[in-house]
Amino acid sequence: MNYINRPLYIDRIKPFIGKSLIKVLTGQRRVGKSYLLMQLKDIIKEQDPSIQLIYINKEQHEFSAITDAVSLFDYLKEKVNEKEKVALFIDEIQDIDSFEITLRDLATRPNYDIYCTGSNANLLSSELATYLGGRYIEIRVFGLSYAEFLSFHNLKDTTTSFYDYIKFGGLPYLINLNYDIQVVYEYLTSIYSTILLKDVVGRFNIRNVKFLENLIFFLANHIGSIVSAKKISDFLKSQKINISTQVVIDYLGYLESSFLINKVKRTGIEGKKVFEIGEKYFFEDIGIRNAIVGYNASDIHKILENIVYLHLRMTGYSVTVGVEGNKEIDFIAQKSGQKLYVQVAYLLTNENTLNREFGNLLDIQDNFPKYVITMDEMTELTSYKGVIRMHIKDFCLNLLNNQL
Secondary structure (H helix, E strand, O other): OOOOOOOHHHHHHHHHHOOEEEEEEOOOOOOHHHHHHHHHHHHHHOOOOEEEEEEOOOOOOOOOOEHHHHOOOOOOOOOOOOOOOEEEEOOOOHHHHHHHHHHHHOOOOOOOEEEEEOOHHHHHHHHHHHHHOOOEEEEOOOOOOOOHHHHHOOOOOHHHHHHHHHHHHHHHHHHHHHHHHHHHHHHHHHHHHHHHHHHHHHHHHOOHHHHHHHHHHHHHHHHHOOOOOOHHHHHHHHHHOOHHHHHHHHHHHHHOOOEEEEEEEEEEEOOOOEEEEEEEEEEHHHHHHHHHHHHOHHHHHHHHHHHHHHHHHHHHEEEEEEEEEEEEEEEEEEEEOOOEEEEEEEOOOOOOOOOOOOOHOOOOOOOOOHHHHHOOOOOOOOEEEEEEEEEHHHHHHHHHHOOO
């Protein structure tokens, strides 16, 4: 089978091939986890032609009888030759009740090399941590980066290409659709509906679906803004909708567990203080966000901030929002003892904007890299007092290539 390679993830998994650790690929539906499993199957078969491959996809009817730990174990007992080495692949494992019981058993068997995917963060992290502490490695899979978007769609790095990325997002299946915005958004809306109904409403037995949809709409219009459950609850009360703060907190957690949204906490600039109230929320796929509320050029700054956040996460950074007094740093990104400070601005249109974006960074008294990311096409300003100004296209590409 032909694939478009995604070395960002395959290279992370390769060191663990053949090891007794369970490899778990997590992420939103349709970001490409299944294709990564199939790529891994081919890689493993090429390395060891004698290995027995077992593939279970819970979205396919032929595996519908596998519903729980017992039926999973019985299926494997029938299919697997215990004397041979086995590479086991289970797609959407969260659809198998108590799957962790069987995985715990299999993890003790030296002939099993196990890979699985899942679209529910809470279920996977809680169950795997409880039953398989220290026996699994999680690889978070995102939609396409800008570099992958260019590769998948066979595009050159141009402003037009980046605007396509901004409008349509990074779900891999879009290569099968033309650039008709109505067609693309109909597809993205169908994915959104699946996530909403299967991963949120169905899994958490949501009764107030209308409120859930209104909450998502609210978040889609407020990406990059400081949001709190109380603020949302108070806003709803002003609209004659009485929803408690706790219910809002619960629903936000459900949306996060389905990988539809990502919560970003606020910390002090030095990282010592964590603010308990008020976070930012970003969408896992900007195309789905646009399909929910419509693409509007006036939202460009919000969308750019969302894209920068996703690229930082794709490359393994943990990300917080920096706060010091009345000043805010859009992102403080940390990885392996390194740190980046990032401000995102659509255009540096005037002296006030320039002073605000650069000034907040200049007040930070350390030597870690500091960036102002913009979409200015024509500017000679590449740095200011040690703070680097970079076009967002270049930032996204250089970040993925470790060339910052």
